[in-house]
Amino acid sequence: MEKNIGIEEISKDMNTLSIEVGVSKGRGNIIIIRVNSPYFRNEILNFLSKRFTYETIGVNEGEGNEIIKKLRQKETKKDALIWIMPENMSTDIENALNNYRELFYEYPAPSIIFCNELFLQGIIMKAPDFWRYRGNFYIFKEPKRDAMPLAFESLPISISFKDKKDLMRRKRINEHLLRIAKDEKQKVGLLLENSEIYLIFGNFKKMIEVCEKALESVKEIGDKSGESECYTSLGIAYRNLGHFSKAIEYYEKSLKMIQKWGINQENLQVI
């Protein structure tokens, strides 16, 4: 039962999705699903597999032409096509989606496109023709017991706060102090605390921005512990955005430093 908690939490959306796939059977349609965690994506696929037959196509960067080829076949015995998009929107995929969007409607089964947040943003900004041509779109947030809370529950720096207001107040104070702080180490502390606040708010893009600033400073002053801290935080942010290769890259950087310098052992759990 534990495994199904996620699906139950979004059962209303899943119900709508089922209806939408059902009503689109036998004709083309584009349904976009944003889900960052592969585990949760599989849960959704398991749910769909009990109701529909589908063919799954994993798309890698550089395989834009494969999308076009597949859609041009215009033959299938399945109820739906499931496309698992890569972490990044590459130009070839952008072109395939934007310029050959009609093919999705000419295909005799609906296309369900699974992508992460970064890919979805790529669609909106770089493939707007495809975006406006789509059917419904679903933003599935990972259920509470999934990746993100685990990440920040075990994050070593912990700030105590009463509520959202308290956190906002703290962020504003930190921003003010940042403007007047002269000591780089002090600045790093403030930036990392703000990155933690952004993590709690789920604003991962901002978290990356702040961590990158902190990273510049720690490199300048040669603070190894701070540097490893920044890498870990960047890894967490990218992981939550569904950009796993980048997350691994930063986790590995942090891990190397922890092993080499014997610092921040408490971060090992997160990594």
Place this chain on the structure above:
Amino acid sequence: MSKSKKMKKAKNLLEVYNNFKVTPLVTREDFSQIYVGRPVKSKIIDDLKDRIENLEIGKYEKYLFMGHRGCGKSTELNRLPLILDDSRFSIVQYSASSVLDINDIDVNDFLLSLALKIYEHGKNNGIRFPKGFNDEFMDFAKNVAHIKEKDKRGRYGVGFSLPDFLIAKIHTESETRDYIRKELGTKISDLIGRINKLVIIIENKLKKKLVIIIDELDKLTRYEQAENFFYKNYQLLAQPNCIIVYTFPISLAFDPYFENVRHSFREDYVLPQPAVMDKNLTSPDETGVGFFKDIVNKRIDTKRRLIDEGVLEYAITSTGKLSEFIRLISDSAIEAYGDGSDKITKKEIDRKLDDLRATYDRTLTKEHIKKLIDIHEKKEAIDETPKNSIARNLLLSLTAVEYENKKGERWQDINLILLPLIDKWKKTLE
């Protein structure tokens, strides 16, 4: 282009979902059933029809046709062949993406494919070209594309005409395109001469003027690619002696260089988004709102009361973009059905609007937000310098939109969906 089936007015929410698709209208039946004429000043296609039908003999004008995404451009363009006098005009209509690789497009392969499409049109209309001309034309096309007869049999099988085969090669093979570009580099006037001969033969035999309509050239979304194709070659594009309607990427029209180019074309038409609110956003624009309501009434059986009048007006004035509005109704219908409801209510509309708003908002940077506030305050989307492209990108991503009211007054503003975010943005910037 996909063929559409006869659409029955929706009697329940699932039928609403099926009837609200963001695909252009194609067939005469589509138009007779669900087309809604655009508000007065935007009747561009009717103006274009009048212009073409009243052209002096021997004049071959070229037109640029552009519009923002989802404003109904392809539907309007598909209407032109249906309303032009078919006893006087023969139409060659095709999408650039059906004959060319839209990601790798060049004026040489474009003009060769244009020649082949005209030739094919003549053949399909039963024209037998004079033997000398026919052989010479085919030899020319084969030479520039480096085609050997055995390729035709070996790779594409029997049953394809040579123009079909050539177009397939241009469409799919980068080496063929490279060869054509190299070969035609010095023979482009020769090709244009042959196009003009083809046009004369076809027009004389059919006793009709040729009108070429090329859709999807506006899909050249990468700015440099579009710029190279249109700005470096506009004089060549104006040379064929036939009437041509080119779709044109609207982003290029915001470039100061456009002023130099537009004079080579008889007219540049911009299909705007009918405004659903007045310029100051104080009251609904009755004409624009009426246009959207008519679209709904053609697709939904109003007796079933699947959406209340007030909710419909709310949905219209909250989006104001045709494609987004269509999507909103469709998405809300499936949502309401999932909720066990038998009609679309404000609750579903609000939920879908919130989703859309949040999704757009996540993609915006501080620079975008600053510019959007500026556009909203000045009602104008202009970049400070040609190199700066923020306003252009916002128009491209539909976060900013160009509107027109019934008086023909035009302005730019943010996408109405984003309006509730203005205060939050301003606070963020403070």
